[in-house]
Amino acid sequence: MAACWLLRSLSSNFSTVLPLLARSASLSPLQLASKPYFGRTLASSSRLSAALKFTDKHEWIRVEDGIGTVGISSFAQEALGDVVYCGLPEVGTQLAQQDEFGALESVKAASELYSPLTGEVVEVNTLLADNPGLVNKSCYKDGKYTHKRHSAVRGGYSDICMRHFRLMQELKQN
Amino acid sequence: MSESTMMSQVRRTFSLLNQRACSSSCSRSSSSFFTDSDSAGLVLQSHSTDVYQNLALEDWIDANVDLQGRGVLLLWRNRPAVVIGRHQNPWTECNLPAMRRAGIPLARRRSGGGTVFHDLGNLNLTFFASKKAYDRQRNLKVVTDALRRLRPGLDVQATDRFDILLNGRYKISGTASRLSRKSSYHHCTLLHSADRSTLSSVLRPSCPGIQSNATPSVPSPVANLLDHAPSLQWEELLGALVQQYNTEFDLHSALTVIDPTNESMFPGVGEMEVELRSWDWTFGKTPKFTMETQLELTNEQPPACCSARLQMEVKNGRIESCHLDIPVDWLPVRLSGELSSVLIGERFCPHRAAAAFSALMRSESGATHTRLHRLCDAILTVMG
Numbered sequence: 001m002a003a004c005w006l007l008r009s010l011s012s013n014f015s016t017v018l019p020l021l022a023r024s025a026s027l028s029p030l031q032l033a034s035k036p037y038f039g040r041t042l043a044s045s046s047r048l049s050a051a052l053k054f055t056d057k058h059e060w061i062r063v064e065d066g067i068g069t070v071g072i073s074s075f076a077q078e079a080l081g082d083v084v085y086c087g088l089p090e091v092g093t094q095l096a097q098q099d100e101f102g103a104l105e106s107v108k109a110a111s112e113l114y115s116p117l118t119g120e121v122v123e124v125n126t127l128l129a130d131n132p133g134l135v136n137k138s139c140y141k142d143g144k145y146t147h148k149r150h151s152a153v154r155g156g157y158s159d160i161c162m163r164h165f166r167l168m169q170e171l172k173q174n
Numbered sequence: 175m176s177e178s179t180m181m182s183q184v185r186r187t188f189s190l191l192n193q194r195a196c197s198s199s200c201s202r203s204s205s206s207f208f209t210d211s212d213s214a215g216l217v218l219q220s221h222s223t224d225v226y227q228n229l230a231l232e233d234w235i236d237a238n239v240d241l242q243g244r245g246v247l248l249l250w251r252n253r254p255a256v257v258i259g260r261h262q263n264p265w266t267e268c269n270l271p272a273m274r275r276a277g278i279p280l281a282r283r284r285s286g287g288g289t290v291f292h293d294l295g296n297l298n299l300t301f302f303a304s305k306k307a308y309d310r311q312r313n314l315k316v317v318t319d320a321l322r323r324l325r326p327g328l329d330v331q332a333t334d335r336f337d338i339l340l341n342g343r344y345k346i347s348g349t350a351s352r353l354s355r356k357s358s359y360h361h362c363t364l365l366h367s368a369d370r371s372t373l374s375s376v377l378r379p380s381c382p383g384i385q386s387n388a389t390p391s392v393p394s395p396v397a398n399l400l401d402h403a404p405s406l407q408w409e410e411l412l413g414a415l416v417q418q419y420n421t422e423f424d425l426h427s428a429l430t431v432i433d434p435t436n437e438s439m440f441p442g443v444g445e446m447e448v449e450l451r452s453w454d455w456t457f458g459k460t461p462k463f464t465m466e467t468q469l470e471l472t473n474e475q476p477p478a479c480c481s482a483r484l485q486m487e488v489k490n491g492r493i494e495s496c497h498l499d500i501p502v503d504w505l506p507v508r509l510s511g512e513l514s515s516v517l518i519g520e521r522f523c524p525h526r527a528a529a530a531f532s533a534l535m536r537s538e539s540g541a542t543h544t545r546l547h548r549l550c551d552a553i554l555t556v557m558g
Binding site for chain 2: 084085087103105106107109110111112114129130132
């Protein structure tokens with residue numbers, strides 16, 4: 001199944017959140033390279049981790065280039081039923097982990113979306129506004145949420161990794 | 175059991191069920207409370223008939239009561255009101271000018287679904303449960319079983335869209351629900367003796383030409399239970415529903431009447447009510463939409479007629495952009511431009527638009543003033 005994204009953000013808490021989220025990606029036949037290149041970050045690799053990680057609320061996150069992409073899992077979209085409405089935040093919105101950032105509506109059930117990350121929304125999948133059914137059809141690709149931006153990095157990763165994040169942040173700011 | 179004993183039991187139940195209020199020192203007393211079967215469920219009836227107070231109470235229960243392993247049934251009714259779903263557009267769903275004239279308020283609920291008309295002949299039931307226990311068909315079975323017990327010949331069936339139909343045709347109940355972080359609620363209407371003519375007159379669109387991705391309502395023919403079971407009293411209906419809820423969920427809860435404005439029992443409920451009454455919630459949460467329509471403009475002296483095209487984009491209930499296409503021989507371009515720009519940022523509301531227009535109109539006179547006035551009236555009419 002292709003992956004459907006909802007939003008992208010630079011996050012301030014990938015380091016604390018991601019290690020906790022590594023549930024089995026058995027739902028996704030689309031398993032991207034799961035080896036995080038921590039040791040080689042400064043030198044060459046632009047990908048911190050391309051694995052899909054899942055929260056206990058059935059959202060998935062993929063981190064690439066310091067940007068987190070958020071979507072909902074196959075399990076969640078099946079449980080919801082046909083999605084008839086998808087409301088997402090504006091680019092630039094600051095979100096804290098667990099903040100309510102949007103909503104999905106399936107057959108008469110309104111369900112809130114909670115942010116798995118802290119950060120700033122940098123991109124929203126605008127296709128979903130007109131085509132909320134994409135969340136069901138391709139929950140791992142076209143139905144993804146938006147990306148979020150890091151504002152700071154906290155411990156949990158190695159020093160090399162932290163320097164990588166800051167480097168990426170500086171690069172993005174220039 | 176006296177009323178005050180019941181109230182203090184409800185209060186105690188709420189404070190024990192209230193996850194936030196309960197510090198760790200409370201938990202030792204709650205273990206004995208868990209073994210009491212009455213704590214597994216609560217049946218409440220709201221004393222209020224104010225739609226905002228009742229919706230606020232639902233929000234409060236959803237946010238504050240620990241529903242893991244227990245459920246709550248809330249029974250309520252409202253004085254006449256129109257209630258739209260979380261992601262709906264009031265301008266397409268209901269007749270706002272007719273509602274204003276009749277003093278019927280509009281409320282937006284937090285659950286999904288379509289637009290309904292509430293009055294004192296409509297009973298609302300809210301089934302609160304944990305997300306694990308969320309089961310709309312089971313809740314609707316409580317309603318249909320109760321009705322069949324009351325009147326064994328009654329043909330009532332829940333559909334796969336979670337409506338309840340009478341005689342396979344008439345909708346007597348509609349459903350909506352909300353899924354929060356840990357909890358859920360499923361509420362439904364039940365038409366006992368609602369005013370059907372008011373219902374059909376208010377559930378019509380206000381404005382033409384609206385395009386949006388808001389969730390649309392699915393209109394259905396409706397019927398009142400009283401028309402098909404003339405001896406079915408309101409109190410009898412309530413009693414049967416409470417009994418069936420207890421039977422279905424193996425509980426022994428008595429119906430307790432509560433005051434949803436009681437801040438000491440429901441701390442913070444007043445603030446929730448204020449939010450639900452606000453324009454920012456009711457209208458401002460409308461998903462963005464565009465409105466495009468033709469305005470027919472006529473003149474008497476000299477007799478003339480022309481069409482103008484009006485296009486607006488509305489976001490968060492406010493006019494984000496506005497384009498007016500008017501034949502230049504009817505009104506100077508300068509004026510149609512000024513008219514459009516004066517609306518930008520204003521609420522999509524005929525009162526606000528009228529106030530914005532009046533300043534513009536004061537600076538014109540004669541034939542221009544008359545035409546401008548006509549144009550403004552035409553715009554106000556299509557804004558509901």
